[in-house]
Amino acid sequence: MEIIIQPDADAAADMAARIFANLIISKPDAVLGLATGSTPLPLYRKLIAAGLDWSGITTFNLDEYIGIGPDHPQSYHAFMQGNLFSQVNIKPGNIHIPDGMASDPEAHCRAYEEKIRQAGGIDLQLLGIGTDGHIGFNEPTSSLASRTRIKTLTERTRSDNARFFGGSGEVPFHVITMGIGTILQTRKVLLLATGKNKARAVAGAVEGPVTSMNPASALQLHPSALVCLDEDAASELTRCDYYRWVFDNKPSWQKI
Numbered sequence: 001m002e003i004i005i006q007p008d009a010d011a012a013a014d015m016a017a018r019i020f021a022n023l024i025i026s027k028p029d030a031v032l033g034l035a036t037g038s039t040p041l042p043l044y045r046k047l048i049a050a051g052l053d054w055s056g057i058t059t060f061n062l063d064e065y066i067g068i069g070p071d072h073p074q075s076y077h078a079f080m081q082g083n084l085f086s087q088v089n090i091k092p093g094n095i096h097i098p099d100g101m102a103s104d105p106e107a108h109c110r111a112y113e114e115k116i117r118q119a120g121g122i123d124l125q126l127l128g129i130g131t132d133g134h135i136g137f138n139e140p141t142s143s144l145a146s147r148t149r150i151k152t153l154t155e156r157t158r159s160d161n162a163r164f165f166g167g168s169g170e171v172p173f174h175v176i177t178m179g180i181g182t183i184l185q186t187r188k189v190l191l192l193a194t195g196k197n198k199a200r201a202v203a204g205a206v207e208g209p210v211t212s213m214n215p216a217s218a219l220q221l222h223p224s225a226l227v228c229l230d231e232d233a234a235s236e237l238t239r240c241d242y243y244r245w246v247f248d249n250k251p252s253w254q255k256i
């Protein structure tokens with residue numbers, strides 16, 4: 001894993017935007033894995049401001065709530081449309097988000113995996129991290145080999161996300177999410193985390209054992225995982241000096 005520590009959330013988003021922009025420019029037909037939540041919002045704003053050409057880009061989102069349609073304001077379809085897709089020139093047919101209203105969700109999950117495969121796999125997958133270590137909606141105890149499937153949210157995640165819904169009673173219990181095995185097969189992952197409330201989950205993911213109790217720790221098994229943090233999210237890591245030294249002394253051909 002490569003740990004990049006930036007002074008604040010805005011600088012962490014700048015770094016993430018640079019990594020995404022480099023890929024969009026160098027590979028105009030790249031396949032991007034995208035995420036929702038508060039953390040990626042500044043990144044999406046910076047990518048919009050960069051005025052990149054998205055006409056050949058394909059995207060796959062990590063997850064969606066079951067039982068709410070694309071027009072529901074808290075659906076991840078609406079989130080992506082409002083915060084990114086409506087403001088770049090991506091082709092609607094190149095956008096993929098799990099369908100929370102699918103009549104046969106299990107068949108839909110299998111088809112989603114097949115679409116990722118047909119697109120040639122995901123070049124760069126953006127991830128947030130839950131306070132419980134979840135990536136996508138792979139909650140603690142998720143199989144580290146899991147594929148896209150239906151999951152039940154923990155009470156902690158439902159209460160973390162209640163702020164978007166006007167109360168945790170409104171947050172759906174079930175979701176469709178890419179699996180940890182799906183995420184591990186992407187060519188590169190970029191986990192972006194900011195804020196003190198993520199520090200414990202980040203420390204477990206980076207320096208703890210690989211365990212399904214902290215699903216993000218599975219990224220230790222990924223051959224190309226970047227973890228981009230602000231100081232607060234990095235505050236419980238024990239080896240920050242080493243991570244900073246590695247980043248500051250990268251050989252020129254590895255510079256971001």
Ligand code: PGA
Nearest residue numbers: 037038039040128129130
């Ligand atoms: P957040 O969510 O960015 O809203 O904190 C992250 C996540 O749950 O993956």
